[in-house]
Amino acid sequence: xxxxxxxxxxxxxxxRYLALVASKWSLxxxxxxxxxxxxxxxxxxxxxxxxxxxxxxxxxxxAAASLVSREDHGTLPPHVxxxxxxxxxxxxxxVRSLIAxxxxxxxxxxxxxxxxx
Amino acid sequence: xxxxxxxxxxxxxxxRYLALVASKWSLxxxxxxxxxxxxxxxxxxxxxxxxxxxxxxxxxxxAAASLVSREDHGTLPPHVxxxxxxxxxxxxxxVRSLIAxxxxxxxxxxxxxxxxx
DNA sequence: AACAGTACGCACTTTTTGGTGCCTATGAAC
DNA sequence: GTTCATAGGCACCAAAAAGTGCGTACTGTT
Numbered sequence: 705x706x707x708x709x710x711x712x713x714x715x716x717x718x719x720r721y722l723a724l725v726a727s728k729w730s731l732x733x734x735x736x737x738x739x740x741x742x743x744x745x746x747x748x749x750x751x752x753x754x755x756x757x758x759x760x761x762x763x764x765x766x767a768a769a770s771l772v773s774r775e776d777h778g779t780l781p782p783h784v785x786x787x788x789x790x791x792x793x794x795x796x797x798x799v800r801s802l803i804a805x806x807x808x809x810x811x812x813x814x815x816x817x818x819x820x821x
Numbered sequence: 822x823x824x825x826x827x828x829x830x831x832x833x834x835x836x837r838y839l840a841l842v843a844s845k846w847s848l849x850x851x852x853x854x855x856x857x858x859x860x861x862x863x864x865x866x867x868x869x870x871x872x873x874x875x876x877x878x879x880x881x882x883x884a885a886a887s888l889v890s891r892e893d894h895g896t897l898p899p900h901v902x903x904x905x906x907x908x909x910x911x912x913x914x915x916v917r918s919l920i921a922x923x924x925x926x927x928x929x930x931x932x933x934x935x936x937x938x
Numbered sequence: 939a940a941c942a943g944t945a946c947g948c949a950c951t952t953t954t955t956g957g958t959g960c961c962t963a964t965g966a967a968c
Numbered sequence: 969g970t971t972c973a974t975a976g977g978c979a980c981c982a983a984a985a986a987g988t989g990c991g992t993a994c995t996g997t998t
Contacts, residue, residue: 709924712853714869721930722923726848728840729986736829744945752831755987760946769930780994781944791929798922805915806839807826812908813838813886861975872957877976897964898974 724769725795729754729762734792734799737772741787771795841886842912846871846879851909851916854889858904888912 709718724730729751736742736750747759754762763786766772771792777783788796806813826835841847846868853859853867864876871879880903883889888909894900905913923930 709927711849711920711924712868717931718920718924718927721927722848722920723845725923725930726843726845726919728843731839731843732828745943751829753836756946757988758986761986776945779944781996782946782994784945791926794926795922798919802843802915802919803828803835803839805912806842807828807835809908809911810826810835810838813842814834862973873976874958875956878956893975896974898966899963899976901975 721769724765725771727762729758730766731799731803733759733762733766734771734788734796735803737786737788737792738796738800741775741785743783743785747786766792838886841882842888844879846875847883848916848920850876850879850883851888851905851913852920854903854905854909855913855917858892858902860900860902864903883909 707716710716711718711722713719732751732754733747736747742750744756744759744763747763748754748756751759763772763774767774767786770789772786773789775785775787777785824833827833828835828839830836849868849871850864853864859867861873861876861880864880865871865873868876880889880891884891884903887906889903890906892902892904894902
């Protein structure tokens with residue numbers, strides 16, 4: 705008896721994955737990993753405004769969801785690279801599409817500034 | 822001299838729109854508006870776990886970005902309906918695709934539970 | 939020998955987000 | 969005539985997310 709996943713249901717696990725996967729920073733990090741494996745410091749420079757802490761946390765969460773893989777070369781000074789897994793590459797297509805939509809619809813979205821709460 | 826929008830740049834306005842549009846609640850509300858115009862109380866029931874306050878706020882933000890339109894019939898007791906604008910319907914396609922991806926990849930995402938911070 | 943770069947972990951503070959209860963004004967049902 | 973439903977607004981509080989600064993252990997550069 706398998707219920708189909710349904711994000712509108714509070715108890716469905718898909719809800720948590722959606723939140724993880726569609727968070728602001730996750731989207732940006734996945735987008736930044738487009739061009740292949742990257743190191744922490746490179747991603748820091750590429751994703752404007754992200755902090756070290758958030759970057760690490762985001763990468764860790766994405767790795768836990770099998771969207772990125774972490775390779776620690778075990779050297780000192782540390783050398784660690786991150787790359788999209790095949791699952792991550794599949795998701796990247798969604799991300800690209802979403803971001804392209806936003807970037808492409810800027811004129812339509814503009815004009816009504818989002819409220820500051 | 823128009824720079825193309827680039828979400829990876831901290832100062833680009835597209836960043837703010839991405840955050841608005843890809844927030845957890847926005848995605849769910851847009852998804853819930855799939856079937857046409859809906860009233861507040863209907864959306865409350867449909868989107869499991871959303872509070873009155875967040876629903877109102879989300880709808881207000883989406884309306885400010887021209888993704889949904891708010892129609893107040895001005896009667897008492899109040900009767901207000903929300904519907905996707907054409908822009909919102911265009912975006913809904915992205916949302917559907919994203920949600921379908923998450924729901925369809927649950928097995929792959931499962932297994933590594935996202936960390937609780 | 940002093941210093942920057944590397945990829946974090948940890949503790950602390952600030953900011954943002956979300957939850958709760960109470961209020962409105964009216965008509966309709968009981 | 970009391971109660972309910974309607975679509976919120978508003979104030980207050982709790983919880984979650986994010987920012988900041990410090991430390992680490994070593995290497996290569998100056």
